[in-house]
Amino acid sequence: MDPVFAFPLHLPGPGSRQLLRALHGQLRAAILDGRLRPGQRLPSSRAVAQAYAISRNTAVAVYDLLLSEGYLRTRRASGVYVADEQAAAAPAGESERAALAQRHLAARWRDAIDGTAIVGGGVFRLGVPELSLFPFDVWRRLGARALRQFARLPADYAPAQGREALLHAVAQHVAFARAVACRADDLVITSGAQQAFDLLARVLVTPGRTAVAVEEPGYPPLRTAFAAAGATLVPVGVDGEGLQVELLPRDLRVICVTPSHQFPLACAMSARRRAELLQFARSRDAVVIEDDYDGEFRYAERPLDALQTLDRGERVFYVGTFSKSLFPGLRLGYVVAPAWARAALIRAKQASDSHSDVLAQDTLAAFIAEGHLARHVRRMQAVYAQRRVALLHGLQRQFGGLLEPLPSLAGLHLAAGVVAGAAVPAWVTRADGDPARPATLRRFQSEDGGRAGLVFGFGVADAAAIGPALAQLRHAWNG
Amino acid sequence: MDPVFAFPLHLPGPGSRQLLRALHGQLRAAILDGRLRPGQRLPSSRAVAQAYAISRNTAVAVYDLLLSEGYLRTRRASGVYVADEQAAAAPAGESERAALAQRHLAARWRDAIDGTAIVGGGVFRLGVPELSLFPFDVWRRLGARALRQFARLPADYAPAQGREALLHAVAQHVAFARAVACRADDLVITSGAQQAFDLLARVLVTPGRTAVAVEEPGYPPLRTAFAAAGATLVPVGVDGEGLQVELLPRDLRVICVTPSHQFPLACAMSARRRAELLQFARSRDAVVIEDDYDGEFRYAERPLDALQTLDRGERVFYVGTFSKSLFPGLRLGYVVAPAWARAALIRAKQASDSHSDVLAQDTLAAFIAEGHLARHVRRMQAVYAQRRVALLHGLQRQFGGLLEPLPSLAGLHLAAGVVAGAAVPAWVTRADGDPARPATLRRFQSEDGGRAGLVFGFGVADAAAIGPALAQLRHAWNG
Numbered sequence: 001m002d003p004v005f006a007f008p009l010h011l012p013g014p015g016s017r018q019l020l021r022a023l024h025g026q027l028r029a030a031i032l033d034g035r036l037r038p039g040q041r042l043p044s045s046r047a048v049a050q051a052y053a054i055s056r057n058t059a060v061a062v063y064d065l066l067l068s069e070g071y072l073r074t075r076r077a078s079g080v081y082v083a084d085e086q087a088a089a090a091p092a093g094e095s096e097r098a099a100l101a102q103r104h105l106a107a108r109w110r111d112a113i114d115g116t117a118i119v120g121g122g123v124f125r126l127g128v129p130e131l132s133l134f135p136f137d138v139w140r141r142l143g144a145r146a147l148r149q150f151a152r153l154p155a156d157y158a159p160a161q162g163r164e165a166l167l168h169a170v171a172q173h174v175a176f177a178r179a180v181a182c183r184a185d186d187l188v189i190t191s192g193a194q195q196a197f198d199l200l201a202r203v204l205v206t207p208g209r210t211a212v213a214v215e216e217p218g219y220p221p222l223r224t225a226f227a228a229a230g231a232t233l234v235p236v237g238v239d240g241e242g243l244q245v246e247l248l249p250r251d252l253r254v255i256c257v258t259p260s261h262q263f264p265l266a267c268a269m270s271a272r273r274r275a276e277l278l279q280f281a282r283s284r285d286a287v288v289i290e291d292d293y294d295g296e297f298r299y300a301e302r303p304l305d306a307l308q309t310l311d312r313g314e315r316v317f318y319v320g321t322f323s324k325s326l327f328p329g330l331r332l333g334y335v336v337a338p339a340w341a342r343a344a345l346i347r348a349k350q351a352s353d354s355h356s357d358v359l360a361q362d363t364l365a366a367f368i369a370e371g372h373l374a375r376h377v378r379r380m381q382a383v384y385a386q387r388r389v390a391l392l393h394g395l396q397r398q399f400g401g402l403l404e405p406l407p408s409l410a411g412l413h414l415a416a417g418v419v420a421g422a423a424v425p426a427w428v429t430r431a432d433g434d435p436a437r438p439a440t441l442r443r444f445q446s447e448d449g450g451r452a453g454l455v456f457g458f459g460v461a462d463a464a465a466i467g468p469a470l471a472q473l474r475h476a477w478n479g
Numbered sequence: 480m481d482p483v484f485a486f487p488l489h490l491p492g493p494g495s496r497q498l499l500r501a502l503h504g505q506l507r508a509a510i511l512d513g514r515l516r517p518g519q520r521l522p523s524s525r526a527v528a529q530a531y532a533i534s535r536n537t538a539v540a541v542y543d544l545l546l547s548e549g550y551l552r553t554r555r556a557s558g559v560y561v562a563d564e565q566a567a568a569a570p571a572g573e574s575e576r577a578a579l580a581q582r583h584l585a586a587r588w589r590d591a592i593d594g595t596a597i598v599g600g601g602v603f604r605l606g607v608p609e610l611s612l613f614p615f616d617v618w619r620r621l622g623a624r625a626l627r628q629f630a631r632l633p634a635d636y637a638p639a640q641g642r643e644a645l646l647h648a649v650a651q652h653v654a655f656a657r658a659v660a661c662r663a664d665d666l667v668i669t670s671g672a673q674q675a676f677d678l679l680a681r682v683l684v685t686p687g688r689t690a691v692a693v694e695e696p697g698y699p700p701l702r703t704a705f706a707a708a709g710a711t712l713v714p715v716g717v718d719g720e721g722l723q724v725e726l727l728p729r730d731l732r733v734i735c736v737t738p739s740h741q742f743p744l745a746c747a748m749s750a751r752r753r754a755e756l757l758q759f760a761r762s763r764d765a766v767v768i769e770d771d772y773d774g775e776f777r778y779a780e781r782p783l784d785a786l787q788t789l790d791r792g793e794r795v796f797y798v799g800t801f802s803k804s805l806f807p808g809l810r811l812g813y814v815v816a817p818a819w820a821r822a823a824l825i826r827a828k829q830a831s832d833s834h835s836d837v838l839a840q841d842t843l844a845a846f847i848a849e850g851h852l853a854r855h856v857r858r859m860q861a862v863y864a865q866r867r868v869a870l871l872h873g874l875q876r877q878f879g880g881l882l883e884p885l886p887s888l889a890g891l892h893l894a895a896g897v898v899a900g901a902a903v904p905a906w907v908t909r910a911d912g913d914p915a916r917p918a919t920l921r922r923f924q925s926e927d928g929g930r931a932g933l934v935f936g937f938g939v940a941d942a943a944a945i946g947p948a949l950a951q952l953r954h955a956w957n958g
Contacts, residue, residue, distance in 0.1 A: 010850050029655030034662050097819035100793065104732065104766055106689075109682040109823040128634045136630040143626070144619050150808065151615040154939055155607045157807045176508030183513050191670060195832035202707070203588040207686055210585075224830045228681070253583065287583055314579065328636045329629065329837030340576040344588040351703045353674035357836045358808030371489050460633055 004043040004051040007035050011052055019054060024062045031071050031082055038084045042072065045080075108228060120435025123469040126264075126413055126457035127293075129324050130383060138372050139363065146362035160350035162189025162334075163361040169368035170320075170334050177296055177377070180308045180318055182336045188345045191356050193293055193321035193333040197222045199352065200289055200317055200335065201229035203344040204254050208232075212254040215243055217444035219263045222256055222291065235446050238262055240407065242269025245276040252286050259307055260295030261411035264444045264455045268409050271304055278307060281315045288316045294324040294411040296377050297384050303410065314338035322364065324412060324459070325377050332356060332364055384412060387458040387466065394470040395456075402477070403454065415441060417453035424452055425477055437473065483522040483530040486514050490531055498533060502541045510550045510561055517563040521551065524559075587707060599914025602948040605743075605892055605936035606772075608803050609862060617851050618842065625841035639829035641668025641813075642840040648847035649799075649813050656775055656856070659787045659797055661815045667824045670835050672772055672800035672812040676701045678831065679768055679796055679814065680708035682823045683733050687711075691733040694722055696923035698742040701735055701770065714925050717741055719886065721748025724755040731765045738786055739774030740890035743923045743934045747888050750783055757786060760794045767795045773803040773890040775856050776863050782889065793817035801843065803891060803938070804856050811835060811843055863891060866937040866945065873949040874935075881956070882933065894920060896932035903931055904956055916952065 009026050012018045030036040043051070045059035063080055066072040073083045101110060161167065167184035174180040190196040204210065207230025214223055216235035223233055234252065237244045243257050255277065259269035269277075281288050290307045308318035321333035337345050349355070367373055395405055395416055403416035418424050427433060429452050433440045441453040461469070488505050491497045509515045522530070524538035542559055545551040552562045580589060640646065646663035653659040669675040683689065686709025693702055695714035702712055713731065716723045722736050734756065738748035748756075760767050769786045787797035800812035816824050828834070846852055874884055874895055882895035897903050906912060908931050912919045920932040940948070 010853075025655050028658060029651060032654035032658065032660045033650045035651075097793065097817075100817070101819040101823070103764065105682055105820060105823050106685045109827055128636070131630065131632075131634040134630070136626055140623050140626050143622060147615055147619050147622070151610065151613070153610075155610040155806050155808070157607070171512045172508055172514075175511035176504050179507060179511065181511045191832040191835075194830070198831050203584055206585045207709070221830070221833070228827070228830045230686070285582065287579075314576065327634050328833075329634070331832060331834070331836045338576075338579070340580040341584060344580070344584050348588055348707070351673070351700070351707045352677050352831065353670040353810060354700070354807075355810070356670075357810045357839055360836055360839065374489070 004047050005030070005036075009052065011054070014053060020058050020061055023052075023054070023058065024065050027062065027066060028069075028071055031066075036082045038082050040082045042080045042082070108230070120433065120437075121439050121455075121457055122436045123461045123465050124413075124438040124456040124458065125460055126439055126455060127324070127459070128328060128457070129326075129412065129459045130380065131327055133376075133379060133383065134327065135372060135376060139367065142366040142370075142372075143359065143363045146359050146366065150359060150362065158355045158358050158361075160188075160355045161346045162187065162356065163358060163365060165365035165369070166361045169365045173368050173373060174318070174320060174334075174336065176374070178292065178303075178306050178309075178320075180306050180336055182308075182318075186336050186339075186342070188335045188337060188342065188349055189356055189361065190333045190335060190349065191331045191353065192323055192328070193291065193319050194221055194225065195331075195349075195352070196319040196321075196333050196335045197225035197289075197291075198228070199345055199348045200254075200319075201226045201231060202348045202352075203341060204287065205229040205231040210253050211249070211251055212256065213243075213248055213252050214256050215258065215262065216446060217264055217441055217450060218256075218446075219258070219291070220444065223446070226254075226256070233446075238265055238267070240267050241273045242267060243273065243277065245273055245280055248280060248284075250284055252284065254289060255281065255286055256289045256291065257307070258291045258293065260292050260298075260303065261408060263291075263293070264413070264415055264439070264441060265406055266408035266411060266413060266415045266455075267406055268304060274304065274307055274310060278311055278313075278315070282313050286315070290316055290318045292318060292320050296325050297381050297412060298410040299381075299385055299388060300409040308336055314340060317341070325373065325380075326364075326367075330360060330364070332360060384458060387461055387463050388414065390463040390466045391456055391458050391461070391470075394467050397467075398470040398474040399477075406453075412459040413455055413457040415453055415455045417441070417451045425479055428452055428454065428477075437476065483526050484509070484515075488531065490533070493532060499537050499540055499544075502531075502533070502537065503544050506541065506545060507548075507550055510545075515561045517561050519561045521559045521561065587709070599912065599916075600918050600934075600936055601915045602940045602944050603892075603917040603935040603937065604939055605918055605934060606803070606938070607807060607936070608805075608891065608938045609859065610806055612855075612858060612862065613806065614851060614855060618846065621845040621849075621851075622838065622842045625838050625845065629838060629841065637834045637837050637840075639667075639834045640825045641666060641835070642837060642844060644844035644848070645840045648844045652847050652852060653797070653799060653813075653815065655853070657771065657782075657785050657788075657797075657799075659785050659815055661787075661797075665815050665818075665821070667814045667816060667821065667828060668835055668840065669812045669814060669828065670810045670832065671802055671807070672770065672798050673700055673704065674810075674828075674831070675798040675800075675812050675814045676704035676768075676770075677707070678824055678827045679733075679798075680705045680710060681827045681831075682820065683766065684708040684710040689732045690728070690730055691735065692722075692727055692731050693735050694737065694741065695925060696743055696920055696929060697735075697925075698737070698770070699923065702925070705733075705735070712925075717744055717746070719746050720752045721746060722752065722756065724752055724759055727759060727763075729763055731763065733768060734760065734765055735768045735770065736786070737770045737772065739771050739777075739782065740887060742770075742772070743892070743894055743918070743920060744885055745887035745890060745892055745894045745934075746885055747783060753783065753786055753789060757790055757792070757794070761792050765794070769795055769797045771797060771799050775804050776860050776891060777889040778860075778864055778867060779888040787815055793819060796820070804852065804859075805843075805846075809839060809843070811839060863937060866940055866942050867893065869942040869945040870935055870937050870940070870949075873946050876946075877949040877953040878956075885932075891938040892934055892936040894932055894934045896920070896930045907931055907933065907956075916955065 049056040049059040167187050171182045171184045174182050210231050212226045212231040213234045213236045215238050308316045318336040402422045404419050405416045431442045438454040438456050528535040528538040646666050650661045650663045653661050689710050691705045691710040692713045692715045694717050787795045797815040881901045883898050884895045910921045917933040917935050
């Protein structure tokens with residue numbers, strides 16, 4: 001802290017021609033951003049001159065300039081104050097603001113939409129991975145190398161589709177990890193899975209005309225992206241075999257599914273349903289969006305083939321993300337897109353944000369190519385498998401006869417349905433759960449009904465913490 | 480390179496139970512991504528066993544598994560080959576692809592839209608800054624620190640509005656650098672200016688109903704973002720004082736301008752026009768988007784106040800970017816938004832890509848807070864000022880009587896109009912210029928007519944290279 005202002009000033013050395021301008025600019029900035037508050041008295045120009053070892057004349061000239069610009073005012077010759085006008089003149093009244101919002105904001109953005117990030121859950125937080133075992137030293141080293149290479153090239157915008165090295169690395173990764181048939185050119189790099197949904201919604205939806213099936217219960221942020229694009233959402237039920245294909249209405253254009261690990265029920269779509277879904281898409285001329293958000297983590301010997309792998313008619317868009325296998329702050333994901341839609345997706349990416357962060361792309365490309373991703377996923381799979389077992393045992397011990405874990409083979413969460421006839425506390429059936437408790441299934445149902453239950457993330461749940469947390473939860477259950 | 484395959488295999492140590500699975504997965508991945516081509520003959524299982532020091536049985540078992548899955552086939556007992564089916568079965572025919580695109584892609588994404596990145600220009604490339612003087616060592620150090628701090632926290636999604644430290648740093652930066660009245664909470668961090676345009680278009684445009692004025696000539700990617708949102712674009716002429724406010728039709732809802740440094744003409748909007756524009760917005764109930772993409776670099780003593788600074792009616796959205804002051808690969812920009820529109824913008828950001836890259840945000844926050852941004856801008860301003868003078872002198876020397884530089888006070892490019900009566904080579908009047916030559920003004924005009932001329936970026940034009948490049952261009956002009 002500086003002696004006379006409660007924030008630091010950065011001034012050039014004495015005698016600099018820049019001094020007046022620097023002092024003026026920094027004080028004006030402090031007034032504009034509120035570090036100097038309206039009505040606040042300023043130190044005297046003498047005190048300022050002394051504190052910063054500048055000439056009195058310079059300090060006086062800066063104050064005069066700020067006075068003439070209206071940023072300061074004098075009061076009864078008792079000193080110099082920050083003018084009130086800044087704060088007073090700018091804001092419109094609340095009613096005027098409401099009117100501006102009403103007239104200028106497109107209707108679908110005016111009011112809150114469900115689909116903000118899923119937060120809360122305490123120990124059983126959903127959708128976030130463990131970072132304590134992440135090889136940050138490797139990431140730092142590869143990041144520094146990417147920066148060195150980047151620094152040698154002239155500045156430029158990058159291709160909207162993605163950096164070439166990353167396209168190749170991701171193609172190998174999905175071919176290996178998920179048996180998804182994919183070459184570099186089939187991919188579009190996105191800023192996380194959310195942007196993949198958003199770009200797909202933009203290119204596949206004609207506002208007011210395109211019907212899109214979403215899983216019920218399902219993932220709210222995906223619904224938001226399609227609703228924002230003007231789609232008509234059609235929630236379709238999910239049972240233990242995944243999306244109930246036989247319930248799909250006929251006039252759908254897009255069907256969104258999470259076949260590896262249904263969100264939130266955690267079940268895998270059966271082989272039969274996968275075949276039926278692809279058959280439906282072919283015969284009814286629909287396309288399928290396969291959201292494989294955490295399918296890298298599997299607890300069965302051989303996973304079922306991805307829909308993208310099974311598809312022979314170019315009808316499946318496969319969406320992946322590095323938010324679960326690496327970390328969500330990275331904001332990198334991808335779409336494996338059929339040839340007929342790729343150019344449109346790349347144009348939509350270009351219009352949305354030109355391209356994704358170059359250094360992050362280059363760092364990730366090296367991280368994958370050098371085998372660190374595969375190694376980290378392998379390591380974390382063992383960790384998550386242990387947590388999953390601890391969770392299943394704990395549920396059996398604490399909630400046997402009350403909650404029944406639904407079968408699942410992959411991912412970072414489990415769902416447990418209330419056993420028929422068991423007494424259920426009111427909070428378990430509510431959509432707006434206590435953020436310190438596991439999310440309720442109801443949170444992910446857009447319509448009333450559906451099975452009551454809880455969703456337990458184990459991405460950040462230390463195995464040793466699971467038992468005590470469940471004991472505490474059981475206590476809350478009893479009320 | 481490995482001895483028997485033309486790509487490296489990463490196998491666990493001998494005796495590992497993972498060995499079979501690793502070899503199988505990596506060969507399958509190589510088949511799926513094309514490193515092993517359909518019809519390609521594989522080395523014998525004996526050769527594989529020898530090359531990787533694994534048991535013959537393991538190699539045979541992996542081949543058998545791949546054969547049973549259909550990835551390989553045997554041919555006349557002469558060996559094992561990659562199956563052709565992978566390549567042959569998947570792609571639909573071209574006509575089927577065209578039909579899928581026609582039926583499934585929303586009309587506005589089906590065909591190429593103007594507005595891809597502006598590329599080419601040779602020495603006089605537009606819109607890219609000089610990186611050779613960028614303090615990459617500082618960036619690396621701050622990036623490493625951000626990563627260390629990040630590694631200590633549990634993984635999580637970040638607020639869509641932006642990381643708190645960055646919101647505060649940017650607020651101070653714009654208050655200081657541009658006298659834009661702004662507190663942290665007035666900001667939304669975006670992935671570059673392009674995403675700012677995209678989010679604004681999404682929240683302000685009702686498809687088919689909202690008319691948006693854009694400058695003519697103007698910046699194509701901004702037009703793309705608004706067209707993609709379904710806006711009706713209304714090109715409005717620009718003269719030496721900026722947008723011709725008197726030509727604005729009455730039923731506009733949104734007016735997009737580049738007042739500090741018009742793109743591409745490079746002029747500044749006069750104080751009179753600024754006042755008229757704000758008056759128009761108030762009286763006709765329109766809002767203004769002020770795109771200040773490179774206004775940090777100024778060559779006059781005191782810049783005119785930003786529209787956002789002058790506005791007293793909450794009608795101005797101020798868009799800034801770090802693509803010019805730092806580097807385009809960073810993908811960070813921001814909107815200073817009136818209170819009534821902020822929540823909608825944050826929701827749109829959430830739906831678009833959840834939030835921007837966390838490590839890049841944290842690194843930038845420290846870079847600004849520690850004064851490195853201000854220092855770099857100051858330093859680069861001197862460099863660019865020198866290049867600008869070299870360009871003006873060179874134009875006078877080589878193109879006196881042919882091209883007339885248009886007045887400008889800021890930014891990283893200049894425009895020069897063809898002098899009345901001068902002979903003009905055909906390429907100067909075309910929209911699709913030679914990528915080795917400066918961009919033509921025609922490239923940025925959506926309608927025929929308008930003054931012929933060239934646009935000279937000097938962001939990456941070394942002062943010493945400018946003279947020779949202009950001499951060469953003069954040669955091409957004559958020839």
